Amino acid sequence: MFYPKIIYENLPYLCCLISAYLLAFYDTWMVYTSAGIFYSVGCLMLVQRSNYRRVDRYKDNPNCQQTLPVLVYEYLPYLYVATAMMLLLKTELAILQFLALCLMIIALRNLLFRSNNRRKAKSLF
Structure with a gap:
């Protein structure tokens, strides 16, 4: 399944914004759990995307x-x-x-x- 580029590229940031909104305006343990899940998913997407696109010199260097x-x-x-x-x-x-x-x-x-x-x-x- 393919998403439009504007949605695909901004989805991790949207998850982090939802997490920040939940933390800023609500104060229950369920909201903290939801905010943590949204933030974790956003961070996971960013790290996986970065690893997939990575071309730096330390990626395959065994001496690093x-x-x-x-x-x-x-x-x-x-x-x-x-x-x-x-x-x-x-x-x-x-x-x-x-x-x-x-x-x-x-x-x-x-x-x-x-x-x-x-x-x-x-x-x-």
Whole structure:
């Protein structure tokens, strides 16, 4: 089954937006569970899509030393964002909100570096 490109490309972001909406406006454990499921599905789609399209130099290099397992490495920025959103939405302490801002910056930095390293190689034609 094929979806139009505009729907297919934006579906993970829609899942994350639904999750943020649920967290921002509702306050029950069922909503938290639903928001977690939507966020997890959105992150899973983004990681799988990135792995499928990946052309960076470390993908097939056996000499590459990684300090984190691949699964942890792939999902860590999304865990940072989820933690930061929960801290921003559910706490009033200034130090925790500053921690949330730091986590958001670290996650954004990691995701930007990944997208830069995973660009398609320039072709000659």
